[in-house]
Amino acid sequence: MMGLILTFAIAHSGLASLRMAAEAKIGARLYRVIFALVSIPLAVVLLIYFFNHRYDGVQLWNVQGISGVNEFVLVLSAISFLFLYPATFNLTEVAAIKKPEVHLFETGITRICRHPQMIGQCLWGIAHALWLGTSFTVTTAIALVIYHLFAVWHGDRRLFKRYGDAFLAVKARTSILPFVAIAQGRQQLVFSEFVRPAYIGVAITVVLFRWLHPIAIGAAANVNW
Template sequence: MSTDPHSWFAPSHFIMLALLGGFGLTHSGLASLRMAAEKKLGARLYRVIFALASITVAVIVIGYFLKHRYDGVLLWQLQGTPGLKSFIWALSAISFIFLYPATFNLLEIAAIQKPQVHLYETGIIRICRHPQMVGQVIWCIAHLLWVGTSFTLATCLGLIGYHLFGVWHGDQRLAKRYGDAFAAVKARTSIVPFLAIAQGKQTFQLKEFLKPAYVGVAGFVWLFWIAHPLMMRAAFNVRW
């Protein structure tokens, strides 16, 4: 392993992949234990533990990425291209629509209401059964366009790889919980965006997207845009 931060074998590449592996073990591992854990701990306490553990590891991953995003070999340099910055922010906004779909009940996420597992077939699920995977791919494309380093490429490959695993893992968990009901939903939806609509299995329903929750997603994107410079400065000041 090279000690040069601007080589293909810079330590930060391997540290990031290890951090992503840790996030995957935490997030998917706790998700796989949900049914058993809720029986012993209750749905709300499990949700709090799951959220705190996942958010803690996610913050570490995001911070490390921001600090080391220019590590490794420069593969391309597109910064300064007219219109690129606006295009990247537009892609990022679209990615958050998929990453944080309004099918989620925010009160359940915060454990204010009793968290439940839902079998959705509306809204963004009509477009893709695994919207978070699609959102992550779009996010990675946007950030790779702006930061064309081998470290960013390694990060994005790790993120996409984990989310592809999440597609399989999520389907397995839903099949175990819902059986034939999930099999029917699976047959009527698609992993590839818009494929089920193109096949006539689903129809796009604009009214399902005209919900207050999507205003919340838009607000989150705006706050993220405002906080982005602060996040980068905070990550830079951490010694890791």
Template structure:
């Protein structure tokens, strides 16, 4: 029987994810060498110029093909599901964007550096972006319920799991014993180090402008979501 639901878009998305993973993780791996060769700021600019366009293409392609393939389930009409999905999505962004706290470094206005954090959300999980991505994938896969979304989510989660392994290798190489001690005091699994007594949540660490910025961003995203879908739908990819 012909599998008509297994559309080409499934494989295109996997290819786009694989390409992004090579550029993003490969660029991160080259950082120590590249910074010595061309400097921190130029490396950051080149890294952004190579990664961001691919990320934009991924987002647009996902928006345009999110209902491709087999409809595995449909829970959108069930009471409370939409609110639950939005709540999960909001929580995911609180984990996804702690890296944006140093905006001047990201824009290469200040000298970009690798930081060894152990406060705020790092007390909850040592890899908040991975946790945020998993929460985002759960929310959107639940809401959309298509095979295309499931394939996309699996690809994203695998990339972030690889990023955990790859990132820790780079940190141990850069910081040595200092990072080993951070690993001992923190956990990858959310709240793991809190539950076994290695960490305590200090809520005052979350009262900073960056978290307020994330909250504002979530509300703006909620408001603009329909317009984003309309805009991306006009791009034929």
């Protein structure tokens, strides 16, 4: 699992670091297609392997029979997806229908946290490690969080390279840890920014993921990995 995560990290962040140079040579749309053709299959392999081996290793704890734990894990998982998937707001760009661009966001969930995917991954890891309680799951969660912490540094570095002082201004008004910039008065919540189709779409996706979860696990079990 560590090898799979390392492979994904090298491919995903490596291609991200080449974005500016690649787009200048082959265009933004073709770069996006190549990025997706590399990243998505690797992510699918990770998910299948995780599903099939989630109970491997040592059982460190078992809290599945404790009242309220299931509900807590479900709520934490749902919140994690609200942080994980704001990156898909511009779906036409993700699909390369519209020219993909790099955006310097400072609205919505970015006011809460400058790197919401990292927070979402941490919450996802806590929820799944708590529920499954195996050394395999704990190792997977820690490895994914470490990669996302690297991605925070890497992402900030790429944004500074592209936007310079404009990024530094946004960085000064936002925080990596949720709500810190708001608590310090450097940022404020604008609730109207959360009333948009993208957030509704993410909420619907959370419900669909919950419904499809056992189906996905069953399908992954048919793959002999």
